[in-house]
Amino acid sequence: MTDKTTSLQPSALAYVPFVSVDDMMKNVHAIGVEAFIRGLAEYIEQDFLRWESFDKKPRIPAHAPQGVIELMPTSDGKTFGFKYVNGHPGNTQDGRQTVTGFGVLADLSNGYPVLFTEMTILTALRTAATSALAAKYLAPERSRTMAVIGNGAQSDFQCLGFKALLGITEIRAYDIDPAASVRLARNLAGSGLNVTICKSPEDAIEGAQIITTVTADKRCNTILTDNMVGAGVHINAVGGDCPGKTELHKDILLRSDIFVEFPPQTRIEGEIQQLDADSPVTELWQVYSGQLPGRTSRDQITLFDSVGFAIEDFAALRFLKDLLPRTGHYSKLDLLADPDDPRDLFGMLIRSKEQGNGAAA
Amino acid sequence: MTDKTTSLQPSALAYVPFVSVDDMMKNVHAIGVEAFIRGLAEYIEQDFLRWESFDKKPRIPAHAPQGVIELMPTSDGKTFGFKYVNGHPGNTQDGRQTVTGFGVLADLSNGYPVLFTEMTILTALRTAATSALAAKYLAPERSRTMAVIGNGAQSDFQCLGFKALLGITEIRAYDIDPAASVRLARNLAGSGLNVTICKSPEDAIEGAQIITTVTADKRCNTILTDNMVGAGVHINAVGGDCPGKTELHKDILLRSDIFVEFPPQTRIEGEIQQLDADSPVTELWQVYSGQLPGRTSRDQITLFDSVGFAIEDFAALRFLKDLLPRTGHYSKLDLLADPDDPRDLFGMLIRSKEQGNGAAA
Numbered sequence: 001m002t003d004k005t006t007s008l009q010p011s012a013l014a015y016v017p018f019v020s021v022d023d024m025m026k027n028v029h030a031i032g033v034e035a036f037i038r039g040l041a042e043y044i045e046q047d048f049l050r051w052e053s054f055d056k057k058p059r060i061p062a063h064a065p066q067g068v069i070e071l072m073p074t075s076d077g078k079t080f081g082f083k084y085v086n087g088h089p090g091n092t093q094d095g096r097q098t099v100t101g102f103g104v105l106a107d108l109s110n111g112y113p114v115l116f117t118e119m120t121i122l123t124a125l126r127t128a129a130t131s132a133l134a135a136k137y138l139a140p141e142r143s144r145t146m147a148v149i150g151n152g153a154q155s156d157f158q159c160l161g162f163k164a165l166l167g168i169t170e171i172r173a174y175d176i177d178p179a180a181s182v183r184l185a186r187n188l189a190g191s192g193l194n195v196t197i198c199k200s201p202e203d204a205i206e207g208a209q210i211i212t213t214v215t216a217d218k219r220c221n222t223i224l225t226d227n228m229v230g231a232g233v234h235i236n237a238v239g240g241d242c243p244g245k246t247e248l249h250k251d252i253l254l255r256s257d258i259f260v261e262f263p264p265q266t267r268i269e270g271e272i273q274q275l276d277a278d279s280p281v282t283e284l285w286q287v288y289s290g291q292l293p294g295r296t297s298r299d300q301i302t303l304f305d306s307v308g309f310a311i312e313d314f315a316a317l318r319f320l321k322d323l324l325p326r327t328g329h330y331s332k333l334d335l336l337a338d339p340d341d342p343r344d345l346f347g348m349l350i351r352s353k354e355q356g357n358g359a360a361a
Numbered sequence: 362m363t364d365k366t367t368s369l370q371p372s373a374l375a376y377v378p379f380v381s382v383d384d385m386m387k388n389v390h391a392i393g394v395e396a397f398i399r400g401l402a403e404y405i406e407q408d409f410l411r412w413e414s415f416d417k418k419p420r421i422p423a424h425a426p427q428g429v430i431e432l433m434p435t436s437d438g439k440t441f442g443f444k445y446v447n448g449h450p451g452n453t454q455d456g457r458q459t460v461t462g463f464g465v466l467a468d469l470s471n472g473y474p475v476l477f478t479e480m481t482i483l484t485a486l487r488t489a490a491t492s493a494l495a496a497k498y499l500a501p502e503r504s505r506t507m508a509v510i511g512n513g514a515q516s517d518f519q520c521l522g523f524k525a526l527l528g529i530t531e532i533r534a535y536d537i538d539p540a541a542s543v544r545l546a547r548n549l550a551g552s553g554l555n556v557t558i559c560k561s562p563e564d565a566i567e568g569a570q571i572i573t574t575v576t577a578d579k580r581c582n583t584i585l586t587d588n589m590v591g592a593g594v595h596i597n598a599v600g601g602d603c604p605g606k607t608e609l610h611k612d613i614l615l616r617s618d619i620f621v622e623f624p625p626q627t628r629i630e631g632e633i634q635q636l637d638a639d640s641p642v643t644e645l646w647q648v649y650s651g652q653l654p655g656r657t658s659r660d661q662i663t664l665f666d667s668v669g670f671a672i673e674d675f676a677a678l679r680f681l682k683d684l685l686p687r688t689g690h691y692s693k694l695d696l697l698a699d700p701d702d703p704r705d706l707f708g709m710l711i712r713s714k715e716q717g718n719g720a721a722a
Contacts, residue, residue, distance in 0.1 A: 013457060014382060020695035021375060025713040033710070060421055062436040064469040069441045071432055075423040080430045084443075084465065086472020092703040096374060096471055100697050104445065108425040110457055111447020120698035124706055156707035180704065187707050333694075334381035336461050337481035342453040343541065345485055346517035346548050349394070352386040 014338035017330045019117035019320060026329040027320065028121070034164035037157070039323070040129035041165055043315040051285035053077060054311055056262060066090055074310040080106045081314040083119055089216070098153075098216070099123070105317040115321045116333060119313065124154055126316040128161030130261075131236050131306055135210060136165055137287050137294035138259060138302040139234035143209035144169050149201050149223050150215035150239055151175035151184040158212050158238065159184070163193055166210075171195045174204035176215075202228060213247045214238040226251035231299040237271050238306045248303075250274045256303035259284050259294075261312075270305040281305075375699035378691045380478035380681060387690040388681065389482070395525035398518070400684070401490035402497075402526055404676040412646035414438060415672055417623060427451055435671040441467045442675040444480055450577070459514075459577070460484070466678040476682045477694060480674065485515055487677040489522030491622075492597050492667055496571060497526055498648050498655035499620060499663040500595035504570035505530050510562050510584050511576035511600055512536035512545040519573050519599065520545070524554055527571075532556045535565035537576075563589060574608045575599040587612035592660040598632050599667045609664075611635045617664035620645050620655075622673070631666040642666075 019027065028036050047054070055077070059070040067088030074081055085101035092098060101119035106112060135143075146168045148155050152175070162168040171193050173181045178197070185195040198204040201223060205211050211233055213223045226249050229235070235256065239247045248271050258281045260266040267277060284304075286292040295302050324330050339348035380388065389397050408415070416438070420431040428449030435442055446462035453459060462480035467473060496504075507529045509516050513536070523529040532554050534542045539558070546556040559565040562584060566572050572594055574584045587610050590596070596617065600608045609632050619642045621627040628638060645665075647653040656663055685691050700709035 011456075018694070021698045022695055022713070024698075025710055028710060029714045055423060057421065060418065060432070060434055062416060062434065062441045062469060064438065066470045067472055069436075069467055069469060069472050071421070071434055071443060073421060073423065073432055075430075077425065080423045082432060082445075084467075084474070086467070088470075088472045091471055094471075095372075095699075095703060096473065097698060097700075097703050097706075100472065102474070102696055106430055106445075106447070108423060108430060109427045109449075110452055110455075111428055111430050111449045111461065112457065113445070113463070118696055118698060121706065121710065152704050153706040183702075183705060183708065187705070187711060333379070334383055335463055335479055337382045337385075337458060337479060338456075339458075341544075342456060342458050343513050344544060344548070345458075345482065345514040347544065349386055349389060349482065350548060352383070353390045 011338050013112070014334055014336045015332040016113045016116050016335045017324060018333040019115070019324070019330045021118045021121065023329045023331070024118050024121045027323060027327050028125070030327040030329060031323070033160050037125055037129045037132065037161045037164050040126050040316055040319050041133040043319040044126065044129055044133055044312050045288055047311050047315040048285040048288050050076070057310070058265065059310070072310040072313060074314050075108060078108055080108045081317050083123070083310065083313040085119070085123065103313055103317050105321055112336065115317060116335070117317065117320060122316050122320065123313070124157045126312050127154060127238065127306070127308060128157035130308070130312050131158060131212070131238060131304060132161035132165035134259060134284055134304040135162065135234055135236060138304060139166060140209045140232055140295070140298070143234070145172065145208045146170070146210040146212055147172045147174070147204040147208035148184070148212045148214065149174050149204055150213060151180040152214065152216050154214050154238060155184050156187050158214060158236070159188055159193055160191060162210065163191070168210070169194060172198050172204040172206065172208055174198040174201050208233065210234045210236060212236040212238060215247055221247055222249045223247040224252055225249045226255070229255070229301060231301065233301055235301065235303040236306065237303060243268055243273060246271050246274055253303065256301040257282065258303045258305055259287065260305050261307060261309040265309060266305055266307050269307040272305055372699050374473070375695055375697045376693040377474045377477050377696045378685060379694040380476070380685070380691045382479045382482065384690045384692070385479050385482045388684060388688050389486070391688040391690060392684070394521050398486055398490045398493065398522045398525050401487050401677055401680050402494040404680040405487065405490055405673050406494055406649055408672050408676040409646040409649045411437070418671070419626065433671040433674060435675050436469060439469055440679070441469045442678050444484070444671065444674040446480070446484065464674055464678050466682055473697065476678055477696070478678065478681060483677050483681065484674070485518045487673050488515060488599065488667070488669060489518035491669070491673050492519060492573070492599060492665065493522035493526035495620060495645055495665040496523065496595055496597060499665060500527060501570045501593055501656070501659070504595070506533065506569045507531070507571040507573055508533045508535070508565040508569035509545070509573045509575065510535050510565055511574060512541040513575065513577050515575050515599060516545050517548050519575060519597070520549055520554055521552060523571065524552070529571070530555060533559050533565040533567065533569055535559040535562050569594065571595045571597060573597040573599060576608055582608055583610045584608040585613055586610045587616070590616070590662060592662065594662055596662065596664040597667065598664060604629055604634060607632050607635060614664070617662040618643065619664045619666055620648065621666050622668060622670040626670060627666055627668050630668040633666055
């Protein structure tokens with residue numbers, strides 16, 4: 001009370017580091033997109049290696065006719081993280097994103113948030129990192145060519161992720177909308193990737209060791225039919241990620257060895273919603289830890305049935321938090337009430353009025 | 362692409378209104394603490410009146426030895442809201458708040474957040490509004506004197522809430538730590554409330570029509586014993602709010618008509634955790650809607666077993682959102698990636714580098 005002016009300045013405890021969209025782009029450019037994805041993949045692999053230390057909850061959804069908002073929390077017992085994410089397929093009609101998100105990392109020992117960040121861009125990057133990481137264990141050795149079927153907002157990130165982690169050099173792009181493929185080729189110009197725009201899915205998969213499907217239709221679709229998929233390829237199935245939304249013909253699934261993030265979630269959201277509830281799948285964390293094999297033969301068809309899991313977001317939040325001191329690209333939000341005397345919240349409120357805050361209205 | 366500089370300015374869609382701790386205090390002072398609590402009580406009552414339109418989920422907790430972090434989501438089918446809140450009893454030892462929080466309101470039709478706000482102060486205010494609203498239906502007519510047992514951070518807000526909604530004029534304050542009562546009396550000086558500091562709980566409840574218990578100990582305690590509580594009073598039990606934390610002797614519960622927010626939650630967290638799982642309780646929303654009576658006789662002991670429920674936070678977020686255009690006390694966060702072409706997130710990222718964002722590192 002002796003120095004009221006000073007006491008009204010929020011202390012360091014009041015502030016939470018905040019990464020805006022603009023900050024996120026600056027952080028990506030500070031180290032480069034490919035290095036950023038490599039960093040994310042490292043953190044994701046680290047967290048998959050300690051899989052059993054995580055509290056794995058299902059997503060908590062709120063539904064409307066137009067779409068869904070989900071909270072995706074997880075914790076390793078020391079740190080808590082969650083992502084807020086929406087999915088609204090009709091959003092692009094009025095200029096909004098189909099999927100946006102933000103996330104929070106917090107210290108579970110005192111409950112205080114330690115990072116608040118946009119996660120639309122970060123999710124796009126972590127999704128690519130997750131796919132490329134899985135392919136490191138599953139794709140044929142010396143894969144150089146990837147077919148990319150569906151050339152929307154996630155496709156650029158997938159291409160760069162596979163370049164960064166596997167050394168892919170050739171992209172064979174197909175989209176039902178040719179303008180989407182032109183956009184992808186333009187965005188990747190100068191990246192070191194050769195992009196060939198293809199006239200059909202059959203054309204796109206010609207000579208590809210990896211087939212990435214990343215279409216956006218919210219319905220059961222058949223992007224790939226059984227006769228299109230030859231022996232020995234790796235399929236990176238990214239687009240099917242909610243009930244009623246799949247991309248692959250069931251017969252392909254029956255010929256493939258299927259790898260998933262978290263079976264209880266993938267059985268509801270992934271391609272394998274088409275299979276019986278006890279169909280065999282392999283959990284990726286067991287592959288990364290060496291408990292189970294990844295690719296075992298040249299002719300095997302491997303399939304990563306990607307849906308996106310909370311631990312990947314947790315790893316992405318950790319990576320970003322560790323990057324920030326190096327880049328400085330964040331601001332500080334006055335988010336936490338921090339009275340001089342923690343038992344005197346009301347006293348902070350009335351002193352703020354004495355200091356003239358009331359006059360501002 | 363014709364005007365790159367312009368296209369890099371985030372559009373209106375990118376921004377989410379943000380209420381910092383400082384903004385929150387300014388918003389409170391802009392209309393006054395009592396009017397703010399009255400406004401909150403109105404919105405809470407409105408939302409309790411449409412109780413059945415809400416998706417009522419249990420809290421989603423993450424536990425550590427030191428405390429808990431909880432997400433509290435709810436939705437009315439059109440709007441989604443959630444609160445992040447922690448509870449860490451040992452936090453005051455290093456100058457942190459025991460409970461802090463923040464919250465988000467979002468449009469469920471497109472998934473976009475419409476408000477991001479601190480909720481430490483807002484929760485303190487809505488807890489007081491919730492108690493005072495319940496007392497409007499349950500306390501004896503023309504109540505003027507309230508005993509307040511436990512004079513910590515929530516007690517000031519309770520006193521002002523009961524003044525604003527019920528016309529309480531006399532506060533009889535008791536705390537195991539006399540300094541806490543002195544602090545309360547000092548904070549309420551000039552509020553129009555007469556505060557009498559009492560030497561014992563027995564002394565405090567002398568002549569009180571309402572007894573508020575709001576102690577902070579995280580264990581089963583007996584702030585009130587059966588012989589202390591006379592006929593006709595209303596007990597506002599705020600402090601017992603988690604498993605293993607109660608304030609009242611079981612015999613008081615057995616003599617009282619008990620009113621609760623949401624029975625499945627209160628049976629775990631409230632005073633009634635001491636009773637059988639099928640002990641009779643009345644849901645407040647049914648009292649507010651006139652389906653069930655509140656106080657029915659002069660001698661009846663009524664008891665509001667407060668634990669705090671997500672719909673109260675939802676109502677508080679709605680109230681704040683509606684207040685902001687009047688006060689202007691908020692800023693705008695660049696939280697949502699908003700590319701010119703919603704399908705071209707990566708294009709936004711690379712164009713931001715062309716504009717020199719990369720050089721900033």
